[in-house]
Amino acid sequence: MADAPHNRHFPLFRLKEDATVERLGHLESLPGDAFKAHLTSTRPNLARCPDGDTFPGLPWYLEDLRPQGFLGRLHAQRHAHQPGVGLPGDHSPPTTLLKHLALTGGTGVGDLLPGEPALQAALAALECPPDHVQEVDRSRAYPERAQGLTIGRAITSGPGGEQPKFTATVAEDGQRKAVLVKFARAADGAAAERWADLLVCEHLALQCLRDAGVAACSSHLIQSRGYTFLELERFDRTPVVLGRRGFVSLLSLSKAFVRETTHDWGAAGEHLQEMGWITADTALRMEQLHAFGRLIGNNHMHHGNLGFQLHDHGPLPLAPVYDMLPSSLAPCRSGALPALAPIPPVAPVPRGSCDPLLWAAPLAMDYWNRVAASSLLRSKALRAMAKRNAWRAAAIVQASA
Structure with missing residues (x-):
């Protein structure tokens, strides 16, 4: 197999918006955990390295596939005992991590798949999504999935973040859409009740931005069996055919090219504009969104909570806004309420x-x-x-x- 653990070449695929497959080329593993991209055609964005023509570690556009956050940890645990699949730690060598992504697909964020097994698993999921649910059954199915997560069952891969969540493929009358579902059960205590209210606050923030003409995640609230569910339509997926759209987080892009620690989206945008990654309009919108976040008490505007549409050519547009809420009110890890x-x-x-x-x-x-x-x-x-x-x-x- 092309991407077996002993091999140095990892084929790189894209699952396109129409759910067809495009082979982009392959990644070659070099000594010292560096990588070189061999692409099938001119793709300046995917070929761009921080220095020279090789990547000093995992290529930056694959970093968001790294198992992370609530779902990432569950994903890694689920595959820990799969033959040939190790459990990658935070400090695993890049080659070890890429082997894991090539076999499992990682978090599945965006449209890139760095391995034949990952591609085949993604194609199989198009035909029979493992997280399928009928729209009319959500009020029953969502509480069951939430309960399953609390005891380690019903694990699916998806975007990072610490808030408990699961993915779902919602079907109705021949239509399908991929969603991410955050949840809280108010009866579980004061901290859970605060989280339930914050899910409502997040829904209202996204609604407010959309009404103002700003691209933001489409969201829907469902309250059932004591739970509050915030259903977010995934912008890195297409409806019906369940194709994919490219994505890279500000964290992955700035970590590779800016290398300056800042929590200010506007400052990060200025750096990326100077490097030609984004336009002046996009940099201004990043600054505006950061200002909006400050005024609604969002103290969690780290670089993982903003991202871009990943294209092969040209400046990267902003992805729809997500994770925008008054996080300064979120319970502490100890359960204490601000x-x-x-x-x-x-x-x-x-x-x-x-x-x-x-x-x-x-x-x-x-x-x-x-x-x-x-x-x-x-x-x-x-x-x-x-x-x-x-x-x-x-x-x-x-x-x-």
């Missing part, structure tokens, strides 16, 4: 009409008004805090008028 404090006052930077806060403040005011009015929230204190936050966002709008 106080429901209003957002701190923020003064606009004197940059005229380009100030991202002038773009973000009206949206934040709209967002907090939606939270304050939501009947889906369990916490009256959270709704009261939302009213105060709406006033603070309105003060920014009035100060800039």
Whole structure:
């Protein structure tokens, strides 16, 4: 087999939007855990290395396939005893990790598949998705899957992140869509109740952005058997045929090319624009989204929570917004709940009409008004805090008028 563990060549495939397969070439493993890409045609983005013409480790556009987060750990455990598949740790050599991805497909994010076994598994899943559920059965099936996850069953691969979640392929009247489902059960305690409310807050944030013309994940809330489920349609999948779209996180791209530690999306965007990875408009939108996140109390805007559509040529457009919520209110790992404090006052930077806060403040005011009015929230204190936050966002709008 071309990508057997003793081999140095790993075929690289793309599962396209129409669910057909394109062979992109192969990756050659070099001494010192470096890799060289041999591509079938001119693909400047996939051929671009941080230095020279070889990758100093796993190619940056495969980093998001690395098993990570809640589902990543379960994925790795599921395949740990599969013949020929080791359990890759955080510090596993790149070649070991690539062998794992070639056999399993990793998290399955995006449209790239670095191995024949991974490709065949992806094609088999097109015909018979292992996470299939009928739309009318979600109120029953989702609680069952959530319960299964708590005891280590019903494991599926999918995007990273620590919030409990599972994937699903939802079918209705011959139509299919791939979704990611986050969940919380309010009856499990104060921390779980806060998470359930934050899922509602995330749904409202994505809704607010979409209504303002910003590309953001399509979301749907389902409450059943004491659970709150946030169903997010996957933007790296296509409906009906379940083809795939390219994706790379800001984390993977900036780690390879920027190499500067910053939690400011705007600063990262400036660096990527200078390097030709994105346009000036995309860099500005990154700054605006960071400002919106600040005004809604999102203190978890790390580089894994923003991403781009991965194309072979040209600047990379932003992927739809995801994981946008007031994460400053999220329970600590110990289960302690942060106080429901209003957002701190923020003064606009004197940059005229380009100030991202002038773009973000009206949206934040709209967002907090939606939270304050939501009947889906369990916490009256959270709704009261939302009213105060709406006033603070309105003060920014009035100060800039």
